[in-house]
Amino acid sequence: MKEKHAVPEQPPALRRSLKLWQVIVLGLGYLTPLTVFDTYGIVTQETDGHVPTAYLLALAAMLFTASSYGKMVRAFPVAGSAYSYTRQTINPYLGFLVGWVSLLDYVFLPIVNVLLGKIYLSAAFPAVPDWILGLAIAAVSTAVNLRSINATANFNTFLVAFQVAVVTIFTGLAISRISGGAGGSDPFAFTPFYDANMTFPTLMAGAAILCFSFLGFDAVTTYTEETIQPMKNIPRGIFLVALLGGVIFITASYFTQLAFPNIKQFANPDSPSPEMSLLLGGALFQSIFLAGSVTAALASGIASHTSASRLLFAMGRENVLPRSIFGYIHPRLGIPVVNVLLIGVCSLSALFLDLETVLAFINFGALTAFTAVNVSVIAYYFIRKRQRSLPDVFRYLLSPLIGASFVAFLWFNLDSHSLTLGIIWALLGIGYLLVATRGFREKPPVIEFEEAI
Template sequence: MNEDVQLSRSLTLTSIIAYGFAFMALITVFSTYGVASQISQGMVAGSYVLALIVMLFTAYSYGQMAKAYPVSGSAYTYTRKAISPYAGFLIGWAILMDYLFIPMVNFLLFGIFFSAAFPEIPMQLWILVLIVVVTYVNVKGVKVGARANMLVLSLSLLFLLIFSILSIKAIVQGTGTGMLLNIEPFFNSNESFKYVIAGAALLCFSFLGFDAVSTFSEEVKNPKKNIPRAILIVTIIGGIIFIIVSYLAHNVWPDYNSFKDADAASYEIMARVGGSALESAFLAVTAIVVFGSASAAQASASRVLYAMGRDGQLPKSFFGKLSKKTKVPVNNILLISLLSLSALFLSLTLVASFINFGALIAFAFVNISVIVLYFGKERKRSLRGIIKYFIIPSVGCLLNVVLLFNLDSYSKILGSIWFGLGVLYLIFLTKGFRQKLPEMEMDKDKAV
């Protein structure tokens, strides 16, 4: 790698928030609503509340670690620096499941939506088109991506506002429950709370945008201040939007067992709320948001690979190299695009199963990293320190572990296989743990 080439600090707080929301894909609440309704027995809003609580604890820990290590790498860097290089490598390997497969999910969704609207054109062609466009945007640099994300965010918020207004109007006119105030979307006394937990285990991944924010720490201005702010803003606003939309959707269509197709439940809800016009608008906005999410996901994944390559834990000559012109990891972006071609033959269910496992493991270890760094190494053990650096991250870790064990068995099996491969690679890389992992020490890569 040419040491003179570094990531460019060109992103503002607004830009990095837009990246987070683009990665999060705010209208993902519609993509998962039907399945989440059945898993949670209709208590989707309650599941989102629980998921938001868990994510707020974890977002807090991400913010604390971003202050200490304002560099690329996210959970990988935090765990590596606070706990050990071995732990950091395994967490980086785990989180790669999310970053490498989330773009594939978006490419698949794009193909599914547009092949449904234009059945004469093969789904594979739509997927190829989006892969090419997303790759081009990210290779051109973060400024181009930031402008695209602002457009995606604006359209998403506009559509969500329109949906909410039309839903309220329909409910007032007697559609669905006919009640604007209803506790059942949050908690149903006739159903076990375990369904709310199961729903939260699925829905917490709607919040992955705050994690993506931290991967741009070396490209945002004043990262020690702006990264923690952006993480909390993305988590809180995203959570509130998810809760409101899922609450209104339940009241519009309370009988979650009557959907013709749980995966396409949102289309049925759109038709009930706003007819074919809203259905068409939903298709158009979803396509745009899927593009934004795929772009942000691909960009974030390339930064994680860059951080691991720069440290020598992946081949540095390939993964740790930046473009002299655009100052972005072009090799990594192209590799992710190449891997994304597997979306041409993989199913959406299979790809989505990989995502769940790695995220919760990484979230748990970021919470543990706060404890090890601040409470352990820095010995911040005043009453305030105990609360900030032990109690809060301990609760966050525990909640993530609870959700991890509530994942479906398919996710846990696939995730364990991937994690096991990471362990084998680590053993190979360290020659049976007889050698230290290669690591690049940089002044800006040290804790403050």
């Protein structure tokens, strides 16, 4: 009799079907175009009326890190993002810790979007209890993510398109206000970008705040295993999400700055957008603007829900988290359905947490991922692969170092609350790793990236 050889078990795989435009839509949904108005009041005061210039600096900083993400995608086209890159290029223990801390960004962003959506809906429906509104937002996000990745991307397309329409209308009304002389300037004045009173320290302080508006381009990498031609489309998607987001932010803030050069006229200068929308388009446009804000929270919640479930899947497939739970793929839908449900349950913590705490976790997780990816480029290409020609020195050493330098500046500006909570979470991860690896005597399992292509 011939001996039968066992067929090696294939790792669970996500279904590859996303096109480039769908990747961009998911990234923009995560990025949230309307967030330009959430930070506008604070940054206007911080920069003395030069928000567009602060956005230019933030965009330049983020594009260097976006470039590093693109380089790593070409080398390791898997769903784990910074977690997978660090494991493969530096050290599996460090990779686990990066993944553990990155969970703060990926898991807490769905929570913050439930919180924001609840706040916006409460303004429209004050008689409805907060917990019902929060539950409704979490339920919708989970239900959308329980469909195929294509269906999720297509649904988010409508939400992103509505946001862009609201930003466009707002900008058009601002131009009309400027043309009518209400802003005291002309529609093409250069003062929002530069004047004699502008100082570099205040611009950098504003840019440090605005860099967090770009959270989302990195999440594109979590769709790698579900994207057609990922080594071409994911790097393009990363760059285009950051660039398109930057163009929207700079354009909207420029005309808003000209239309409202003095925000001290508003009752709430830190958050003047509801009052500005009322002045620009009356009660009708204010209602549309509020609907856009709710839509923004939902779109970002859906996209971040998707990304978080894929990061958990990558960690589950490698058995860093229990594979039977986190590494499961639904045979018909081709999605990590258990992870989707778990993120949905986690997002309900928005009913008990406050916005400051959730944002603190997100900021720490995002900066950890940004730092790890820039360092991974140097470790893989410049050190391991020894790609050290003159062009390679810029691509694989100087460019990620510039990106890491900007991220270091953001670390310096991170508030103590974020640092404290982030360090506590990191210490919990180290404790879990000690137990899981028997005091570092066993290495965390590593999946070869070719298996996931």
